[in-house]
Amino acid sequence: MQIxxxxxxxxxxxxxxIMTPKALVIHWTANESKGADARANRSYFNQPTTEASAHYIVDDVEIIRCLPENEMGYHVGAKSYKPEAVKRLSAYPNNCTIGIEMCVNTDGSFQAMYKKTLELAVDILKRYQWGIERLWRHYDITGKNCPAFFTADDYAHKYFGTGAAEAWNRFKQDIHNLLTSNPQKPQDHVDNCNIQVALPAKGILRAGVSYLPVRMVAEAVGGVVGWEADTKRVTVNGQQLDVSIENGIAYAAARKLAEVLNREASWESASRTVTLVPKSQNTG
Ligand SMILES: [Zn+2]
Known part of the structure; x- marks a missing residue:
């Protein structure tokens, strides 16, 4: 994926x-004109009089980043917000959400744009270790009819041949499938090496047991992580793990996590580094 x-x-x-993102919000520019692509929308955002923005704009040929993910944009501002958004995000959801604008210019391919949006959304969710419960439509936050093909049946029929609720569910399902199906092919060359993983945040130490972020550690050694948002069931390489969710990130006991990865783990809290040693090499 190129950005x-x-x-x-x-x-x-x-x-x-500066903000700490908590969720990802999907938009549509609602401009079907010829040439209303990502660059044209970026130019609009950059006009001195424009008070709107989003972190990313996607069309059928490219993904443009307009804002760093840790900077606030103006994409979900409103006079009032839905109670669920206030409860789960903030009283001003601009200050904690990443926005993606989808472009549907008539001279572009809807399918290609859709696929690029999936790739980008999956990349963001994976990097923050979020599931699809962190995915919002603009509509879910303010009630605005955006993105219309996920909120209004006539537009959904035009682009997906289904009703709006079904189109949105399909989008979420597509993302969920990409998140949970072989996120990374097992890499042969890492099988016999000691792998070090630098954690963005500290692991957790509770009652003498250290807990590590599951997806980050597992994928570093080619492990396949499965995640069921409904049941909160997490599997690694097909084996279920007991996890606790902290700030949307699944943590598992370091020893248990290492076991399903067929490794032993040691964790250095000062440098926030985990070292994973293959069991066969470990003589201790
Ligand atoms: Zn919107």
């Missing part, structure tokens, strides 16, 4: 406020 970085310089659309 073209064209950060906005327009301060009314990019206020430079």
């Amino acid at each position: 073209t970085e064209m950060l906005l310089t327009n301060k009314t659309a990019r206020p430079g406020i």
Whole structure:
């Protein structure tokens, strides 16, 4: 997946406020004109009078990054918000959400744009270790009819041949499938090496047991992580793990996690590094 970085310089659309993202919001530019592609929308965001922005704009040929993911954009502002959004996000959801604008210019391919959006959304969810429960439509936050092909039946029929609820469910299912099916092919060359994983956050130490973020550690050694959002059941290489969810990240006891990966783990909390040693090599 390629991302073209064209950060906005327009301060009314990019206020430079640092945020910690909690969720991903999907939009549609609602402009079906010829040429209304990602670059055209980026140019619009960058006009000095524009007070709207999003982190990414996707069309059928490219993904443009307009804002760093840890900077606030103006994509879900409203006079009032749905109670669920206030409860799970914040009283001002712009300050904790990453926005993706999908472009449906008539001279582009809807299918190609859809596929690129899936890739980008999956990449973001994986990097933050989020499941599809972190995926919102603009509509879910403010009630705005956006993205219309996921909220209004006439537009959904036009682009998906189904009703809007079914189209949105299909989008979420497509993402869920990409998140849970072989996120990374097992890599032969890592099988016999000691692998070190640098954690973005500290592991957790509870009652003398250390807990590690499941997806990050497992995928570093080619492990396949499965995640059922409904049941909160997590599997690694097909084996179920007991996990606890902290800030949306699944943690498992280091020893148990290493076991299903057929390794032994040692964790250095000062440097936030986990070392995974293949069992066969471990003489201790
Ligand atoms: Zn929107």
